[in-house]
């Protein structure tokens with residue numbers, strides 16, 4: 536199974552939306568450095584420089600994801616983007632002091648990497664605003680970065696009592712956080728580093744990689760594992776290239792379960808940050824999720840909704856069904872309440888989407904009789920579709936009756 540981190544992200548975001556009113560006026564600031572000038576022109580860069588440049592690019596990708604996540608439940612995000620050559624250490628320190636003093640700013644994240652001369656100044660950030668533990672010090676609320684917690688929570692979703700987890704890159708700050716979280720949960724683990732004999736992962740049933748070395752874990756290293764969690768994220772060299780994780784794509788068919796890049800730990804981290812903000816600001820711990828349970832829940836919801844939605848579309852007067860684009864004879868579209876129901880008779884696919892957010896909730900391949908996408912379905916969707924279906928049946932009956940009277 537390819538693990539879908541967006542199921543977790545949607546689940547948590549939907550819960551956060553319930554607290555939207557209480558979060559009104561609360562802000563988070565994200566500070567990010569542009570790459571230093573020597574990395575900006577892409578020619579003649581050493582491998583090390585290319586890798587560092589990739590990390591600066593990843594910092595922007597992840598900032599954009601954080602902005603979208605927090606804004607989805609009404610938290611305002613301030614972006615502070617700094618250029619190393621135009622920023623003195625003193626200016627950076629003042630930015631941190633100002634946000635410490637700003638009562639509306641409840642949390643701050645400094646995106647890594649940052650040029651080394653600014654590192655010591657991170658200490659200035661108020662511990663109680665350090666949602667991602669960028670100061671590398673536990674703050675009484677959280678003990679490690681959100682990424683570490685995300686990785687550990689996925690492992691927890693799949694671990695068995697006798698599991699043994701190999702953490703490649705476990706000596707780094709994020710890897711160390713993973714190891715500490717796992718030990719807190721009494722899950723056995725051991726540490727490997729890039730450069731060690733990585734076939735030692737064969738002693739483990741679960742492998743975690745947090746090295747940021749793209750393609751490090753190959754089929755040779757991963758013969759047979761219950762779960763592989765890939766926390767690497769290296770953007771493609773050109774905009775068209777996909778980002779790469781630590782696990783080589785050729786190994787994707789080997790483990791029973793794997794977090795893909797993109798779509799795995801990245802979105803999971805966003806969910807953790809959202810949970811943390813709720814905990815910091817409202818003192819509320821959202822209920823713990825288990826990935827496999829979330830998938831099961833989504834499937835159950837989709838299985839209730841799909842036949843009802845299909846029945847509605849099948850019995851709707853063809854005058855009420857549109858085609859988009861208008862001339863498309865294969866596409867039947869019905870907008871109903873907050874939803875859009877689509878039947879594509881060419882591809883033989885039935886789809887349920889949420890109208891406002893344009894998110895695809897369910898996609899059923901009618902030929903294979905298989906529900907393929909089901910993320911972000913909430914219990915309210917089930918209730919809404921059940922109500923729409925019931926109302927629709929009343930409408931049909933009334934129409935039939937009135938037609939009967941006319942005859």
Ligand SMILES: Nc1nc(=O)c2c([nH]1)NC[C@@H]1CN(c3ccc(C(=O)N[C@@H](CCC(=O)O)C(=O)O)cc3)C=[N+]21
Pocket residue numbers: 590593594595596597600644645646647648667669680681682768778796797798799800801802804805
């Ligand atoms: N203080 C700090 N904390 C971080 O957590 C941190 C950081 N600095 N510096 C940069 C790295 C990188 N990182 C990512 C997080 C999410 C995605 C993510 O959500 N990616 C999407 C893809 C998004 C897209 O491709 O547009 C995905 O994997 O599906 C990517 C990268 C966090 N980082």
